[in-house]
Amino acid sequence: MDIYAVRRNIVGGIIILVALLFLVKLFSIQVLDKSYQLSADNNVLRRITQYPARGLIYDRDSNLVVYNQAAYDIMVTPNRIQKFDTTEFCNILDISKSYLKNKLDSAKNYSYYKPSPFLKLVSSKTYATLQEKLYKFQGFFVQPRTVRKYEDSVAAHALGYVGEVNDKLLDTSDYYKSGDYVGISGIEKSYERYLRGKKGVKMYLVDVHNRIKGSYKDGKFDEKAEKGSNIISTLSLDLQRYGEKLMQNKIGSIVALEPKTGEILTLVSTPNYDPERLVGRKRGQNYQKLNNDTLEPLFNRALMASYPPGSTFKVMNAMIGLQEGVVSTRTKFGCRGGFYYGNFHVGCHDHKSPTNLIESIQVSCNAYYCNTFLRTLNNPDYKWPGEALNQWETYVESFGFGNRLNIDLPNELPGLVPNSTYYDNIYPAGRWKALNVVSLAIGQGEIGTTPIQMANMTAAIANRGHYYTPHIVKNIEGEETINQRFKKKKETKIDSSYIETVIEGMDLAVNGPAGSGSTARTAALDSITVCGKTGTAENPHGKDHSIFIAFAPKNDPKIAIAVYIENGGFGATWAAPTAKLMIEKYLNNKISVKWWEKYVTEKNLIKGRHEKED
């Protein structure tokens, strides 16, 4: 029919050629080469996943904090089970017969051919006993694992814990398989990628009687596990221990930073728990218990509790007032029992009057700040208080408030810094007045800050106008540097000269002579110039919260700290001395004020915390 018809032969030829090629190869491997038959008999393979040792975690002075210990998972492959002595088996493993039956049933449901976990994390002792007799129990084998072990029972929140990977992660990830461990909170989670190393595989040949005959192909297809990278955290184990001791029987948190770098020296949240409780087989049980505890020990207050900052926030309003030019160091306001404006009244404790700006910080005068804040919002440079408030908001946010600081720990709360839009939704839009929101002046009202944000602000003040994003890891083994964002200097919007002024106030607040009205004298130390600000946050449900921020020494500061003690009353009562002890511990490594130490450590604020103070 056409000239190309002959090509059908070529096509037919190609078909036959391919078939012949295949038949030759098949003949060669099926008939000629006998080795495959042997391979097949011994070819029941067992893949044992090599779980690498998880990276260790050290503190900033290279003390070991978290390390690993061996544990063993017992796996079962249902279709290889032969009859066995169930009594003996249950005895060795210390399990009940019903557990045995249930577990075997669920293994069969999962897969007849694939291994699944039968009993997880048995001790080395049980493993040793079982291993001797394993040949009697066909279908079972052992998968070695590592679990975490802690040098001390501190820093549970910061370190985080490790648990089995959940379904969501299994679906989205290529790397994780069911039964793998993954960091779930804290450093374990945020540095999971480095800590986990890389899983390896060892292939063993197992004969028809389930005995290991040796490595498959001399380990040619094995993949070496790579152990996890060690991490040096910024925490000081000593300081952390000390902080947790001081905070025992109290609810609250301590965050201390190194102002020059943003490194987190300590992250305390109490009540806390012993990290060892979330390791191993008891983890599920213990987690439930902790979760149900009404004091919420699992809750990391340092990052996740948003409080109104109280009087500690006055330093911010002072700086903003100075920067906006509505007050100067010489501006004075009187205070006789508080702030009055028409029918409006904000109370204040007894102190000298009038005060200038520096003195207002020293004595923590509410009236001074109500006045300053009103001037800030009613500034004629702006069309209406809302616009001024938005400007106020940018100042506040430049210190790290109102948004997550984006540290290298998960679950940060952003806090809340209200702006004009926020109030437009509460009050008649565009028509509310400065007086409606004046509680912001003294750090009350709608504003919410977390302890780490307060510590960060303190660090920014200590640095006279800039900060580095707080971070908890100093160094990752094998990596040149930690994430670049921690190296970037972040500038606040306040001139350093104004900050110096405020620092004078903070100095005076702590170190002012007796009787001068300094609110933070309980934070003073002989050998170190501590600068700080007390705060007392109103608590409608019980005793007020005691807050204190501080940095030391005044010149060339080495530590910036924020202490929150719920139901602690005045800032000076508990928070300030706690801060002082932490500072002295960190800077001098010994405590000169032993009486204070005993006093703070022994105080129990959890009892009776719902009783309101008179």
Next chain:
Amino acid sequence: MRRKINVWTNIDWFTVILYVVLVFIGWLTIYSALYNEEHQSIFDFSQRYGKQLLWISAAFLIAILIMVIDSNFFSFFAYGFYVLVIILLIAVLFVGEEIHGSKAWLRIGSVRFQPAEFAKIATALTIAKYLSSFNIKLNEFKTYLKVTGLILLPLALIFIQDAGTALVFVAFILPLYREGLSSAVLLLGVYLILLFVLSFLIDKLILALGAILLAHLVFLFIQRNFKMMLASLFIFIGIAAIFLGIDEFTNLNIEYIYIILGGFLLSSIIYLVAAYYYKISKVPLYILFVFFSIAFTYSIDFVFDSFLQPHQQKRIVQLMGIEDSPQGAGYNVNQSIIAIGSGGFSGKGYLKGTQTKYDFVPEQSTDFIFSTIGEEFGFVGSFIIIVLFVILLLRLVFLAERQRSFFSRIYGYGVISVLLFHFTINIGMTIGLVPVIGIPLPFISYGGSSLWAFTMMLFIFIRLDVSRLKVLR
């Protein structure tokens, strides 16, 4: 004037029976590959073997449906079907579901299917329609260019989701060849594949020399001028030697490949001059051939390093036998070969394949299903399956050749080429002759989507064959 065609008497029952046999074998093999003591009935619908029965039943319905449709339907809607498939292929890129790492599935209600499977049918129909249209001259370059475009479009779209499936479209070179595509193109294709493989195994320097030698041999074969060829060869060798000498003498240490290239470049100038003077034809073509070959081997390296993912690189490299891969592809094929090899002459018996039973050949109900056959029925079984496929394909060639219409014949060769490609790659992969490209074995591998697509593809051709006497052109 339409003759009434009795479908029943004109169906090629031979092909239909072969189809049913293969499908049935597939079903039984899936049962064996996935045999689960807890679900012993082959009709257990919670298991794949039960499900395959459902897919098979649906496939039979599809086949019957196709036989009922008028045969003109297919050529009439060929282009429309093509456009629809292209739209679906684009849709899958955006709203497709990802299964096993490739985003190739569309979901309509509770049914999932792969547009790529149906793209093969649409493309075959479209090529057939295009090449059989009036005014299309079959040996014009322009025509082939357009056809290539029709093939490349779905290929490119599918390549994004799954490179392996996209490769099937290369098979359409076969119907083109049958309709008059120059055999030079086919030979070029084979040459490129050869070059591709060799570029991993042999040093590029030697390949370059080889290409030069080959060019000379082809020159000899076509121009039949022995003296010229010899002269040309000596010129090249001479110049290259001189360059080599200069390099040694001056200790410049230029890489040998540049010496060769430089030498050949200079020689080319001489060749071109000589060609003009002595009126020798096609010399520029040979020169281009050499440079192209060398460029090709280098670009393979470049593409390999820059565009291929590590797991794809691994697959190719382990196929060449250069590097044994730890896990993954190398291991899978190894297991498959052991399974097949251990089948011996007559196999271990139905349901008794230990390798496949213990789940050590992966994808054993889909891509590696041939391993189960090889293990359980040995060489005898493998032989029978291969022979069945060969008979089917040759029968299809016979059917294609007896078509009076270009459309039916071209479509027929389209079907043959797709089936041949799947057959070659799939079985070749299980015995280690071909890289692991995950494509199913037609009619036998588990899978509703692919079974339906292959059934449709085949039965459209059977339907066209039924009406072959109706047609005048």
